[in-house]
Amino acid sequence: MKILVGIKRVVDYNVRVRVLADGSGVDTDGVKMSVNPFDEIALEEALRIRDAGNAEEVIVVSAGGDECQQQLRTGLAMGADRAIQIQTSEGLQPLSTARAFLKVIEREDPGLVLLGKQAIDDDNCQTGQMLAALWERPQATSASKLELNGNSATVVREVDAGLETIEIDLPAVVTVDLRLNEPRFVKLPDIMKAKRKPMDVVSLEELGVAIEGNLEIGHYAPPPQREQGIMVEDAAQLVEELKNRGLL
Amino acid sequence: MTAREIMEYDVIIVGAGPAGLSCAIRLKQLKPDLMVAVIEKGAQIGAHILSGAVIEPEPLDQLLPGWRENPPPVCIPVAKDELWLLTKKGKIRLPTPPQQKNHGNFIVSLGSMCAWMAQKAEALEVDIFPGYAAAEIRFNDDGAVGGVIIGDMGVDSAGKHKDNYMQGIEIHAAMTVLCEGCRGHLSKQLIRKFELDKDCDPQTYGIGMKELWRVQPGKSKPGLVQHTTGWPLDAKTYGGSFIYHLDKDRIAIGFVTGLDYQDPAFRPFEAFQQMKHHPMLHELLEGGEILSSGARAIVEGGYQSLPKTEMPGALLIGDAAGMLNVPKIKGTHQAMRCGMMAAEHINDTASAEGFDAKLRDSEIVRELYKVRNIRPAFYSGLWRGFVRSAIETVTLGKLPTTLSIHDDDSTLKKRDDYTAPDRKWVDRDLPPRDRLASVYFAATEHDEDQPVHLRILEPDICTTRCAEEYDNPCTRFCPANVYEMVADDRVKKDGGRRLQINASNCVHCKVCDIKDPYQIINWVTPEGGCGPNYQNM
Incomplete structure (x- = not known):
């Protein structure tokens, strides 16, 4: 069985995201970029499945400009066997990404597709669900536990009410949540090995996918700044201040 | 404990700053089949680099001819120099001392310049590993330095291994080049072990704090280089500020103060923030926003404090040794020159021996010698410092005396004594x-x-x-x-x-x-x- 893992290049979670002055997007000049943390968890899970003998190959896939090869190399250094870059200079919306992934699925015929539950840049949480629908295969989202049993899988999902356990037939799309595992560190010699692993580059046109713009972004704005608070001396003053503000 | 995995290189360079990257690039230019690796503790190249920075371009011309056609991402030619003496509310324009004239120099972001240099190095097939810390020195059986040991990852606060524990590997190399920058923790150990500082004065340092601002449109004058001295520091405390006007409404503002200050209650960070509230700067920054900020110690001892820069199997270069030129407020050109020189020495001799003598006979150390008395001249206060440094400057450092450098930890006064x-x-x-x-x-x-x-x-x-x-x-x-x-x-x-x-x-x-x-x-x-x-x- 092959496992396909989606990798997205995103602004690192430690970076303080800043909106551009003209509201057209966020500033990425000199900003640290990383593998979307949920995707890292998806890859870790795929590697564990392979290393346990339940899959033969792990393929990492990313859609983006050549800069996303950096994140694919990280995936290869973590242990993926090969990488595919779906080359596009334009930012893709979830539906286009899902269509492009579907084309890769048709070429590779994986038994399992593992994705992060969402990317931490736009927090869309759509690609996995759309991909499953287009592929007409089952999906399990926000997985915190994954067990493969031959042609099916048992997935524990993190849902609002707690945990939900479901059984799905394979092939399927599973999107992963934070508690599924803790990704490994990359070993230095593996960075060197990763340089020699195959990386295929295929353009959107070659895949026959047209870019769709179903969503139109008006503008970006930072959240309003919180006003400075005051220190109150005692409970009486607190009550008075609340009253003054019409809150009591 | 299992044996550590081993990687072998001809040269391992510790620290991807201007010294280390210059060394790596020059090595591969001279001998393309040499195996060279650079390790860097920052998550990416430039992440731990903090500098003003106005740089002299000559070393770049030597290292990467043609760079001016394809310059680093932030690179603005200096248009004008200003030096101001601040009082609490006022300011007096001082003549710019010759060392601080920046005609022909460039304002850069040293962090992004290092990332840019790293790309050049990678194109020459240098292996660059950001995100890995050299935790220990590896010694050969004969006691010579034989590489470094990468720190373990995935260890919890009690020292136990977590699920994702990964043992750090050993990197073996015929030559180890330490360019960790000011007060490198491996350099510190090696200076002690090989007594590299036994014939020099103690090292002295400063603390530099910097903020990158985006100011209101029109306030920044790209290419303007401003330095201030005086308020909010008292005459006994050495220091001053820099205000570098970049493009895109950006301003790099920073404050440096000597770590030989005496007042135990002194708060360098607060002094920096106070400086920003001088009317001249407040007006500039008001309505703007901070893009990034940080701090880094700066090595200030210069000529008198320069330790021996070679030991069996290893070289100490850049600010890990201490090559910053204090009156110029610049170290990048020195670090880059020294990196190139180290590369040439390694290529010529395949050994550390003789590097120190070569360095001391070079323009790098001659430059430090000329200005050797300027930093210690300020030990007796701002005003005497000005006078002495003017004399030293006019005489090109040819006066026979050499003032000695004191250390920073013993200058702090007890609170009852100050x-x-x-x-x-x-x-x-x-x-x-x-x-x-x-x-x-x-x-x-x-x-x-x-x-x-x-x-x-x-x-x-x-x-x-x-x-x-x-x-x-x-x-x-x-x-x-x-x-x-x-x-x-x-x-x-x-x-x-x-x-x-x-x-x-x-x-x-x-x-x-x-x-x-x-x-x-x-x-x-x-x-x-x-x-x-x-x-x-």
């Missing part, structure tokens, strides 16, 4: 509010569940002697609020207080390792990839 001047500091309204707000702009990150990388060798001193004699200066000199004395019910003695180390705030500036009057703080590398994530600093 009456601080009334600094008349103002109420502040510009961000950041405090050190924690400032650390936020450094985007610093450390996995909290790892051993504390600031090791206190004798913790009892903190709550007893240090509290009494100095009122715990670590709580003030640290620009990132790492050290706090907190009340704790569980502590039954010493006033019920203990030292709390907020190690995850650390911006790797190394000031604590330097200024602590008892020399009991030992800065070691945290897990690789931790620390600040500076943006265009």
Whole structure:
């Protein structure tokens, strides 16, 4: 069985995201970029499945400009066997990404597709669900536990009410949540090995996918700044201040 | 413990700053089949680089001819120099000393320039590994340096292995080049072990703090280089500020003060923030926003404090040795020249021997010699410093005397022995509010569940002697609020207080390792990839 893992290049979670002055997007000049943390968890899970003998190959896939090869190399250094870059200079919306992934699925015929539950840049949480629908295969989202049993899988999902356990037939799309595992560190010699692993580059046109713009972004704005608070001396003053503000 | 994995290189370079990257690039230019690796503790190249920075371009011309057609991302030719003496409300324009004339120089972001240089190095097939900390030196059986040991990852705060534990590997190399920058923690050990400093004066340092601002449109004058001295420092405390006007409404503003200050109550971070509230700067910054901020110790001892730069199997270059030219307020050109020289030496001799002599006979050290008396001239205060440095400058450093350099940890006065001047500091309204707000702009990150990388060798001193004699200066000199004395019910003695180390705030500036009057703080590398994530600093 092959496992396909989606990798997205995103602004690192430690970076303080800043909106551009003209509201057209966020500033990425000199900003640290990383593998979307949920995707890292998806890859870790795929590697564990392979290393346990339940899959033969792990393929990492990313859609983006050549800069996303950096994140694919990280995936290869973590242990993926090969990488595919779906080359596009334009930012893709979830539906286009899902269509492009579907084309890769048709070429590779994986038994399992593992994705992060969402990317931490736009927090869309759509690609996995759309991909499953287009592929007409089952999906399990926000997985915190994954067990493969031959042609099916048992997935524990993190849902609002707690945990939900479901059984799905394979092939399927599973999107992963934070508690599924803790990704490994990359070993230095593996960075060197990763340089020699195959990386295929295929353009959107070659895949026959047209870019769709179903969503139109008006503008970006930072959240309003919180006003400075005051220190109150005692409970009486607190009550008075609340009253003054019409809150009591 | 299992045997560590091993990687072998001809040359291992510790630290991807201007010295290390220049060395790597030159090595591959001279001998393309040499195996060269650079390791860097920052999560990406440039993440731990903090500098003004106005640079002299000659070393770039030598290293990467044609760079001017394809310059680093932030690179603005200097248009004008200004030097100001500030008083609390006023300012007096001073003549720019010749060392500070920047015609032909460039304002860059040294962080993004290093990332740019790293790409050039990678194109020459240098293996660059950001996110890996050289935790220890590896010694050969004969006692020579034989490479480095990468720190383990995935160790919890109690020292136990976590699920994702990964043992650090050994990198074996015929030559190790240390370019960790100011107060490198491996360099410090090697200087001690090989007694590299036995024939020189102690090293002296400064603390530099910097913020990158985006100001209101039109306020920045790209290419303008401003320096100030005077307020908010008293005449006994050495220091000043820099204000570099970049493109895209950006301004790099910073403040440097000598770590040989005497006042145990002095707060360098607060001095920086006060400086920003001088009318000239307040007007400039008002309405703007901070893009990034951070701090780093600066090496200031120069010629007199330069240790021996070679030892069996290894070289010490750049600010790890201390090549910054204080009056010029520049070290990048020196670091790059030294990196290239180290590469040429390794290529010629395949050994460390003879490098130190070559260095001392070079323009690098001649430049330091010329200005050797200027920094110590300020030991007797700002005014005498001005006079002496003018004399030294006019005579090109040819006067026969050489003033000696003092260390920084013993200059701090005990609180009973020092009456601080009334600094008349103002109420502040510009961000950041405090050190924690400032650390936020450094985007610093450390996995909290790892051993504390600031090791206190004798913790009892903190709550007893240090509290009494100095009122715990670590709580003030640290620009990132790492050290706090907190009340704790569980502590039954010493006033019920203990030292709390907020190690995850650390911006790797190394000031604590330097200024602590008892020399009991030992800065070691945290897990690789931790620390600040500076943006265009």
